[in-house]
Amino acid sequence: MNLPLLRRRFANLSITSYRKVKVLDFPVFLERMGDLLKEGYTFPHSIQMLLPFHIKQYEDLQRKVSEVLQDGGGATQVLNLLGLEKQYLVSIELSEMTGQLAETVQIVSQQLTFQQEMKLKLVKVLSYPVLLFVFLMGLFLAFRTYFLPNISTMVTSRAQNEVSTSVQWSSFLLHMPDYIIGLVVITFSIVMTFIYYIKRKRVDLQLTLLFKIPLLGHFWKLLLTRHFSRVLGNLLLAGFSLQQALGHLKNQEHQIQIAYVAQLLQEKVILGDSLADAVQIDGFFYPKFEHFIAHGEASGMLGRELILYCELLDKRLQVTIRFLMTIIQPLLFMIIAACVIAAYLSILIPMYDVLDFI
Template identity: 50%
Template sequence: MLAQLNKWTYTDIRFRRQIQVRQLPDFFLRMSTLLEEGYTFADCIAMLLPYHVKNYTYWEELIYNAFRDGAGPTKIFQLFGVDRQFLVAIQLAETTGLLASTLRVVAHQMEFQENMKTRLIKLLMYPILLFIFLGGLFIAFRLYFLPNIEQMVYSRTPTEKASSIQWTKFFLHVPDYFVVIFVCAVAMIVGGFLYIQRKRVDIQLHLLFRLPLIGYCWRLVLTRQFARSLGNLLVTGMSLQQSLEQLKEQMIQSQLAYVASVIERRIIFGDSLANSVKALSFFFPHFEQFIDHGEKSGLLGRELLIYAELLDEKLETILKSATLFVQPILFLVIAICVIAAYLSILLPMYQLLDIV
């Protein structure tokens, strides 16, 4: 059934819209409230899902088959199309019994993510439409304006002296240069991530951390996920080794599992968690200080959760700052294109005026 769902997801857009689970943050928030009031997970699905899907008959059959096969919340939410970064927290919550609180945290993270996407789309919509309009003007100039002005200049000026035509051709292709640069940049980024993805996990982390800006953000995200996952396990009463074992055995996030396995080996040989984190280069700066304070106070799990919340705020600030830079950069590109359009028209005109 899952294979059939994946096939339809990519081949039939209309059917995809019918089976799509809408407003996932609200769904998770309502489910969290119902779970806290004592409803079972199956009851929550039966009560809430009809209000978040169009084709409920399809979902009812799919979820019934999944429950019959012994699927838990993680598998069910995987069918919903939930991102892997959230599935890790949900899978660990199944172990700790903190599913309700975890769903609430995931709902807030999803809501922030959707708000950032909506904000980014609004910021990009006007500049992109303007750039498309300018691109159409440049194409029209190349097809109609350039041949006429070229004929006028060459009829009154020797070919070797008509340098303005060459500059006009250059300026009329300025949008093409930006498009080529953008396509090449995207191709390099996608190709780079595909290349890194095929490497071993330790090599993946080594390569990602060496990238400027991306390495900084990746270290922050990995530290945040590790702190929240380990903290949630510790506050339920699990020992540190048991918690690390749970993180190591989860198969959704391979990098998190690798980091947990490396730290577990150091702790087995008698090292503290703070010293293990400090000796490794996987984490955000000063993370070991929070761990050291938590180990001394005996509230390590709680302090890890506090640190994860601090990193949430830091990540949100970084994303908001990044979106503020996108629109000015696009407007700068548009301004360059407008100047190029003026120059492409004025240069041959000035040359014709000099001739007259």
């Protein structure tokens, strides 16, 4: 059975099963699988050994995995069935071709571990500010319910002409959390609409739009270059020619942006351009990528140079994410401080008006 037909056959199965199956500690699952594969176990035996320890009520899933393997599926189809994200399936699929499945699943395990660590850190960073903001919301609601009507009545009884200014300012400040929540909802809606809009576009338009956005375009180039250099480097190290490697990347169906970029590069390489010139012309990649490729082509170690560049980008990506995590909490506390100041001003402004009339 050919690979595209096999992908289509198990597409619906993987989607429906993903909602029902939850692999407990996926990074550990993949790390143990890599260890078993390195010790000489086959992939079916590794899956059979690990599923009972990482999935509750694994019997039904075990039968589905057996069906996939019996019909000619491999690690890519099985891990897709278990819910592994598509960005990692490209590396898994190509590693089956190169015979580096054990090393690749452990690399994916490390990436998932870092991803989980950042998620836990984000929850930890957000938990205290969010609880504090919820408390402030209750406090502002109480002020609007009890304080504002009383102070409005008091000021109104003193001077009708000045009520509007002080009371309106107080009312505006006491609705500060509402404005913040509204801004967050609007921003989230815009982001989700943009994501939906991008997904409906052709791949070339997707990349064009993403690269035009400040900061996001730079970050997206980093991710695209990091992923492309890893999968291409692994194929070259496994003995594939550059044309064959680009052909495999072009034909894979898990990452359409990688496939599109590989197709463009293959067309240029066929016409006689070097890979270093091709990546520079397209402009889809992170700065200085062409220098690493040129050095690798000159030394005959292009595959190793690509893997080295990917490792450098991995470190840069991790540093960037950690930096963003460190500035999230101070920004949230600044927002909370603005709400506290607004609460004080909402009380002081009307009180000063009352003192003027005494």
